[in-house]
Amino acid sequence: MAATLLMLGNTLLMALREVRRNTLRSGLTTLGIVIGVGAVIALVTLGEGASRKVKNDISSMGVNMLTLFPGAMRRGPTSSAAEPLSLADAAAIEHEVSEINGVAPAASRNLLAVFGNKNWNTSAQGVTNSYVEVRNLELATGRTFSDAELAGGAPVCILGATVQRELFGREDAVGSAVRVGRLSCTVVGVTRSKGSSTFGNDQDDFVLLPLAVFQRRIAGSNHIGTIAISAQSEASTKKVQAQIEVLMRERRRIAPGQADDFTVNDMKEISDALTSVTAALTALLGAVAAVSLLVGGIGIMNIMLVSVTERTREIGIRLAIGARGHEVLLQFLVESVVLCVIGGVLGMVIGLVGSYFAGQALGFPFVLLPEVVLIAFLFSACVGVAFGYLPARKAARLNPIEALRHE
Amino acid sequence: MTRELIALEGVTRVYGRGESEVRALAGIDLKIAVGEFVAVMGPSGSGKSTCMNVLGCLDSPTSGSYFFRGVDIAHLTLDQRALLRKHYLGFVFQGFNLLARTTALENVELPLVYRGMRSAERKTRALRALHEVGLDGREHHTPAELSGGQQQRVAIARAIVTEPSLLLADEPTGNLDSAKADEIMNLLVALNRERGITIALVTHEPHMAAYASRIVSFRDGRIEADERKVPQA
Numbered sequence: 002m003a004a005t006l007l008m009l010g011n012t013l014l015m016a017l018r019e020v021r022r023n024t025l026r027s028g029l030t031t032l033g034i035v036i037g038v039g040a041v042i043a044l045v046t047l048g049e050g051a052s053r054k055v056k057n058d059i060s061s062m063g064v065n066m067l068t069l070f071p072g073a074m075r076r077g078p079t080s081s082a083a084e085p086l087s088l089a090d091a092a093a094i095e096h097e098v099s100e101i102n103g104v105a106p107a108a109s110r111n112l113l114a115v116f117g118n119k120n121w122n123t124s125a126q127g128v129t130n131s132y133v134e135v136r137n138l139e140l141a142t143g144r145t146f147s148d149a150e151l152a153g154g155a156p157v158c159i160l161g162a163t164v165q166r167e168l169f170g171r172e173d174a175v176g177s178a179v180r181v182g183r184l185s186c187t188v189v190g191v192t193r194s195k196g197s198s199t200f201g202n203d204q205d206d207f208v209l210l211p212l213a214v215f216q217r218r219i220a221g222s223n224h225i226g227t228i229a230i231s232a233q234s235e236a237s238t239k240k241v242q243a244q245i246e247v248l249m250r251e252r253r254r255i256a257p258g259q260a261d262d263f264t265v266n267d268m269k270e271i272s273d274a275l276t277s278v279t280a281a282l283t284a285l286l287g288a289v290a291a292v293s294l295l296v297g298g299i300g301i302m303n304i305m306l307v308s309v310t311e312r313t314r315e316i317g318i319r320l321a322i323g324a325r326g327h328e329v330l331l332q333f334l335v336e337s338v339v340l341c342v343i344g345g346v347l348g349m350v351i352g353l354v355g356s357y358f359a360g361q362a363l364g365f366p367f368v369l370l371p372e373v374v375l376i377a378f379l380f381s382a383c384v385g386v387a388f389g390y391l392p393a394r395k396a397a398r399l400n401p402i403e404a405l406r407h408e
Numbered sequence: 409m410t411r412e413l414i415a416l417e418g419v420t421r422v423y424g425r426g427e428s429e430v431r432a433l434a435g436i437d438l439k440i441a442v443g444e445f446v447a448v449m450g451p452s453g454s455g456k457s458t459c460m461n462v463l464g465c466l467d468s469p470t471s472g473s474y475f476f477r478g479v480d481i482a483h484l485t486l487d488q489r490a491l492l493r494k495h496y497l498g499f500v501f502q503g504f505n506l507l508a509r510t511t512a513l514e515n516v517e518l519p520l521v522y523r524g525m526r527s528a529e530r531k532t533r534a535l536r537a538l539h540e541v542g543l544d545g546r547e548h549h550t551p552a553e554l555s556g557g558q559q560q561r562v563a564i565a566r567a568i569v570t571e572p573s574l575l576l577a578d579e580p581t582g583n584l585d586s587a588k589a590d591e592i593m594n595l596l597v598a599l600n601r602e603r604g605i606t607i608a609l610v611t612h613e614p615h616m617a618a619y620a621s622r623i624v625s626f627r628d629g630r631i632e633a634d635e636r637k638v639p640q641a
Contacts, residue, residue, distance in 0.1 A: 318506075322494070325494075
């Protein structure tokens with residue numbers, strides 16, 4: 002056992018010496034593996050960063066959020082015929098559906114917001130305070146609506162970060178009067194920026210008004226556009242969705258067999274779909290990169306075959322002085338594994354550094370996946386064994402007499 | 409009185425089959441005792457190189473017996489023959505056959521590497537062998553930095569570093585000028601006399617064969633003559 006280990010150590014030293022002796026060739030041979038391993042690691046790491054970003058974005062839009070709106074989604078433009086939602090619907094959901102954290106009815110309309118000589122076209126939303134919770138909004142300055150304001154007292158509003166920037170620049174908007182459509186209202190708060198969503202739309206472009214004010218002074222009706230519902234946990238979203246569907250069918254008197262005239266959207270569904278898309282993309286890119294690893298392996302085999310032919314005489318000498326076939330086989334195998342492992346380590350470093358900077362440029366978080374690094378590394382060693390075996394066997398099977406005569 | 413190291417009995421070696429059959433060895437009987445210095449002579453194609461390959465366990469006889477220290481080793485596997493070479497045989501070739509871009513010391517250490525020896529002991533023994541062939545101070549030169557004679561000395565050091573029972577030298581002076589050739593031959597003679605190493609030398613030059621204590625002449629795959637020299641005073 003000790004002798005075997007010693008032999009292996011000696012073989013390793015010989016292999017390293019051989020690699021160093023032919024630096025240029027070793028470098029070029031290794032390049033294929035460097036690129037292969039680098040590409041696999043970079044693409045998989047970037048892919049993971051992308052899907053992590055998608056998940057973060059979606060959870061910032063509201064954790065475990067469901068949205069209810071009138072009109073069937075699947076059946077073309079039927080929404081005009083669908084009966085709008087009402088505050089009573091929101092109240093019913095809040096009372097009858099279990100495992101929910103909050104219910105936030107909202108009505109919206111696109112309006113021009115004006116302050117001084119600046120104006121900005123934005124979405125005016127009539128909401129209650131539960132909207133802030135359900136949508137996961139945070140206030141940068143100011144406060145949410147008071148009970149009196151929600152009941153329809155003096156007109157007030159909360160600005161999204163984009164509206165604050167466009168109308169006030171760096172000045173604090175709280176306390177100023179902004180005109181929303183024809184309604185002049187006092188700013189009581191500004192939300193913290195959430196940035197753009199996965200779909201690319203600005204999540205900070207809105208003005209929030211108390212629902213009662215919006216209905217009375219802007220919309221002129223009691224209609225509710227959407228109801229956002231937050232479930233208690235990710236696991237309960239499915240159950241909540243089913244309960245809402247049953248409840249709404251009942252309230253809207255939809256006969257069994259008839260299609261829904263409303264839609265309940267589950268953010269988790271969208272999130273899952275997006276995650277699986279990015280996962281599929283990552284797998285695809287990883288597979289393409291794996292092909293380049295394979296090509297790198299073939300390159301190693303090619304060079305090792307050339308090397309065996311070139312070193313026929315050396316092999317003859319080794320066999321003559323007592324090397325056994327398997328010792329020569331081991332020597333060439335170790336050499337190709339050493340080449341691959343050097344390539345694997347270089348590729349690993351390049352892949353990780355590359356994906357770190359690419360991730361920064363693309364705004365993806367950097368996610369180090371130890372298992373992917375390990376697998377890519379082990380795979381490169383396996384490539385060394387797999388593609389080194391044929392040349393090594395060729396070397397081991399040489400006839401010492403002929404090998405010695407080889408010029 | 410003398411111990412027998414090698415005995416070939418009715419050894420034949422046939423290459424090819426049918427029409428193209430070549431009988432390189434057509435029945436050889438040869439005994440070599442421990443401590444002998446045997447020169448194997450003959451024109452090319454006489455079978456002397458084939459005989460050398462069989463003696464060196466690089467090749468197996470087609471028929472007949474090869475007793476090495478009393479054991480018949482005529483029909484061993486490749487690996488078994490490799491083990492024999494590793495433990496009992498040393499080779500010196502016409503073309504030196506050193507590893508290129510490898511220092512003299514590393515070349516001499518190589519057979520010890522295959523014996524699984526530790527590096528410190530390897531180095532000690534390799535340095536001693538290089539000293540014996542008179543190459544002190546050249547341990548870290550590569551073959552390209554050494555003259556032909558020096559390269560052959562490295563090869564001899566590599567062959568004797570394992571303290572082999574038999575040293576096989578195949579035209580060791582073929583690539584050297586006569587002055588260098590005489591030096592190498594004198595070295596071999598010294599190793600034979602002082603260390604008692606049994607040597608089998610293949611050559612076609614009578615002048616080189618004259619250094620040996622016994623000359624075996626081959627012709628057409630058979631031994632034509634076997635003369636022992638009377639030891640000189």
